[in-house]
Amino acid sequence: MSPLSLVPKTFVLFLSFRCRSVTRLRSVSARTMSSQPGQRVFQLRQDPLTGNSEWIVIEENDQTGAPETSTDGLLATTSYLDMLNDSRRNRAFRLAIEKTITEPCHVLDIGAGTGLLSMMAARAMGEEEEESGDSKGIVTACESYLPMVKLMRKVLHKNGMTKNVNLINKRSDELKVGSELASRADVLVSEILDSELLGEGLIPSLQHAHDMLLVDNPKTVPYRATTYCQLVESTFLCNMHDLRNNEAKSPDGVRLVPPGSESLFGIKSQQYGMHVDAIEKEIKLLSEPVKIFEFDFWKRPESNGELEVHIDAISAGSIHAIISWWVLQLDTLRDWCDHWKQCVWFTPGAGVSISKGEKVHLHAAHTCTNILYNLKKTQSLTHEMTQSHLSTGYLHLTLPAERVAIYGDNMYRQSIWEATRNALQGKSHPQCLVIDDSLLLPLMALRISNRSRVISLSPGLQEISARYLEAIADSNGFSKDRFEYFGEGKAKLAEAYLGKIDLLIGEPYYYGLESRLPWQNLRFWKDRTLLDSVLSEGAVVMPYKGVLRGCAMYLPDLWKSRCCLGSVEGFDHALVNTTLGGCGDLPSGKDSPCLPFFIWQCGETKKLSKEFTVMEFDFSKPITGPCSGEVQIEFMKSGICHGIALWMDWVMDKENSTVISTGPDVRYWKQGVKLLGKPITVREKGLSSIGIQASLDPSSNGELIITHTLS
Structure with missing residues (x-):
């Protein structure tokens, strides 16, 4: 196991790393009214200008895979597309499934997504060639989110697999043998993992499956997951949680965390997911990687677990954070992709000072949904995981790590x-x-x-x-x-x-x-x-006004992870491109959405143009109607342009003396990225040109519409 090089991105057998379920559907939530055919889902949609929300109805009325636009955009902010664009990961899935499923059997796919694993399993049994209906092999796929169910049904129809995969719009813990399942399943395939491994309900899902849905000693893909951690020193990571010490250096005298009030304020309690490789040069390793927990998918997991381990410090320094990750046994993947992140667990205060060779006592524990750490040296150092909890006589305010860093x-x-x-x-x-x-x-x-x-x-x-x-x-x-x-x-x-x-x-x-x-x-x-x-x-x-700013950028890794799909391991996925927010070869009249990213975590990047202004918003006056702006980009460097980064600058006063930028040079804000349909080669002051147009109609849904033209 190599030390944080940064963190080894290893797959044992095949599994991926992406956000799932409601976490994966970042800005939306859904309420299912029924699990039967003809059901409807009420999808929460928010007007970004007013903050008001409304429930829109998604009907379960698509049985044939006919084109439909009602769910377009609901899944664009998820990581499904990034996962499906990861060709080595998909190949690893296929090889693992083909190795595990060698004869007709009953396969259960939990959290089926677009149906890729289900179709792989059916093909491994030779089910795509079975037309008589007499095969003993069957794939039962469950997916709880109706828009994804509708999309998966279209994918199955397109690939001629509707007879081979029984798709059920329910959570796995709602399934029953004798009802949705004719018998217990022999093989489980699933990918319900998040950056922390357990946050999307892996343990309760496996427990229920082993208790109620699977045969004894089933085969599973994946087979095992192992979590690791490593002690690090990083001023950048320290700034994301230690507001008390950082603001003590500020001359303004304002204290969000006054001495003695530390218990009132903290960061959100879950481990913080990020692409740690992006700050590799800003991290000092204080230990070797340490194995923590091992989870075997083929047997029922325990709800809770604890581990005591002594770690030898390989360097002197302050432990500002514990970096954690998980490994699945198979191929090593080293390409950047949005759905692969590590987790950061922040140590208390300004960190824990250690000397080279000193032993640090680490207590690790896991619940059904979290992995927690506690560090101890000679003297006990406790760190209670902060909870977003407020009740009579108790107050604790939690903010995201980026906001804590900004305030410090x-x-x-x-x-x-x-x-x-x-x-x-x-x-x-x-x-x-x-x-x-x-x-x-x-x-x-x-x-x-x-x-x-x-x-x-x-x-x-x-x-x-x-x-x-x-x-x-x-x-x-x-x-x-x-x-x-x-x-x-x-x-x-x-x-x-x-x-x-x-x-x-x-x-x-x-x-x-x-x-x-x-x-x-x-x-x-x-x-x-x-x-x-x-x-x-x-x-x-x-502020006096807001300014929409932008810059043309070289973004090869991000573009690769978001480009339109064709065949994924032999299965046609082209019809998901619009729904999942792909860029590239889209149907006529369709355009890729503008999506939020931390540019600095998007792999290799380079600015190709000067920063430019698209439009301004005058806050000194009320909104009176639609407003718009456009600009023609002037390139300052040669290269390949994959997209446009966009952000807001907040001009705080009429004199423009104070401007707060949320651009890519400041790492605590996400930017909007408008990826091009096709990367273009540009030359400084050459003939290639990109025009950016923006419009805002406050009387509609409040969305800022960003489009581009090439010439």
């Missing part, structure tokens, strides 16, 4: 401080309205002006932010009566503060939108428009 960044804090100070200048008793989920702005406004009063809407964090700010009020030098959380809605706010607000502000930041496209924080403009009546004469709106 001195340059960011200085920009926010200066912009807020300038906005408050000349106002004797200002009434400040914070309309987003910022925690920093209320404290800064109260500290900069000791006569200010702050009202916060906090639409995402809601009353937990109010209780949090009240809890740390005294430490930051303001009384609780200067702060108010207003949770009664914008209409009531307009009545209560008609013409009384002197400063309407936001970062902008909306809790829960961190993994979405950066311009969806234009919700700030919509909220500002709805609250125009509360502004006093001469009121200041901050």
Whole structure:
């Protein structure tokens, strides 16, 4: 096992690494009303400008694989396409299935997706050639998410496999032998793994399958998974959780984590998934890789497990994090792909100091859904996994790791401080309205002006932010009566503060939108428009405007992982391209979506053009109607252009003296990426040209529409 080179990306037998189920369907949720034919699903769709949600109906009415557009886009933000584009992974799956299934039998596929494993299993039994219907072999495939069921049905129909695979729109724990299954299955194939291995319900799914659905001693693909971890030092990773020590260096005097209040604030509790290879040069290895847990898929797993291990430090330093990953026995994969990530478990505070050769005691434990770590040296060091929990007498606010890092960044804090100070200048008793989920702005406004009063809407964090700010009020030098959380809605706010607000502000930041496209924080403009009546004469709106910026980029790894599919191990998948958000050879009239990515984690990248402005949004005025912009890209380097990176710059004041960028040079924000249908070779000041067009119609669904033209 090689040390974090960065982390070995190894498959034992065949399995992949991707987000599944609801986690995999990042920005959507679904509610199934029935599991029978003719059922319907209510799919939650959110207007990004208003934050309002509505339920749209997805009918189970497609039995033949006929074209349908109602589910297009629902699956585009998932990792299915990345997985299916991983040819070596797919080949490993095929070889493992062919080695395991050597004669007709009953195969169960849990979490069937597009049906690739089911079709591989049927083909391994020779079922694609069976027309008499007398074969003893059968594949039962279960998939709980209706849009994916509809897509899989089309794939089966296209490949002539509808008679060979029995597709059931249920969770595996809803299946019963004698009902959906004629008998217990001899072989289990599945891929219900996430970056932490257990987070998508692997253990309970295997337990139920072994108890109720499988024969004794079944064959399984995969066969076994093994988890590993490694101790590392990394300032970058430390900054993503140690806000208390980082903000102590800030001269603004505002403290989100005052001394003695550490228990009030923390990062989200799950292990943090990321492409660790992207920061290889910023990591110091403090130990060799250590084997932790082993999970055999062919036998019933335990719900809980514990392990004590002593680790020898190979270098002196501070343990800022534990990097963890899992291995499945088979081929070694080393190509970058979006669905393969490692996990970061942050150690408490500023880390744990160790000397070379020192022994570190690691206690590892797993539940049905998590793997937890606890480090100990000579003295006990405990680290309670933070929970997003709020009850009477108890308060704990959790934020994503990127937001913690932003709040601990001195340059960011200085920009926010200066912009807020300038906005408050000349106002004797200002009434400040914070309309987003910022925690920093209320404290800064109260500290900069000791006569200010702050009202916060906090639409995402809601009353937990109010209780949090009240809890740390005294430490930051303001009384609780200067702060108010207003949770009664914008209409009531307009009545209560008609013409009384002197400063309407936001970062902008909306809790829960961190993994979405950066311009969806234009919700700030919509909220500002709805609250125009509360502004006093001469009121200041901050930020003053938003600017949609972009850059043409060389993105070979990302493009390869998102390009349109043809044949996947001999099975035609071309019809999934539009639904899964592919780029490349799309049908006429179809275009690839703009999707959110951390550019710095997208493998090899290079800027090919100067940064350019596509359009601007003037927040000093309410939205009055549709707006649009366009630009022709000027290339500054020769190379192959795979797509356009897009992001928002927030201009905080009218003088443009303070600008906060969310571009690819800052690693705490995701950018939007518009991949081209076909990569183009460009030459500096050559004939190749790309035009970018953007439009926003706030009266429709609030989406920013991005298109491009080639010439």
